[in-house]
Amino acid sequence: MQEANESLNEHGKKFMQKVEVIEAVWGKLVPPSHNNDNANDEEHARNQCLTSLFLGETDEARCKATVNELNNIHIIGVMYSCHGVNQLQTTRWIPSETG
16 A cells, blocks of 8 residues: 555555566466467556556545546547547546545
């Protein structure tokens, strides 16, 4: 978990150090459903998994705006790949304040 006085950059470095140790012992952190994918798809799945783990460890009170912006970027990227450039101008995910 991100410490109260730890910057997002410091937290990211500490997180990646943990990942290196874990992967040195158990191998790449790839969701089991992607174990037989080609190398590019496996790396993409690994990156999504690590991103999810990293964001789950951030201090929500301090990093909410950053996490929301990363969610927006992800959703926009998904919309871009599914619907084309025109959707980029109108699609933006805004999280609910209640949940």
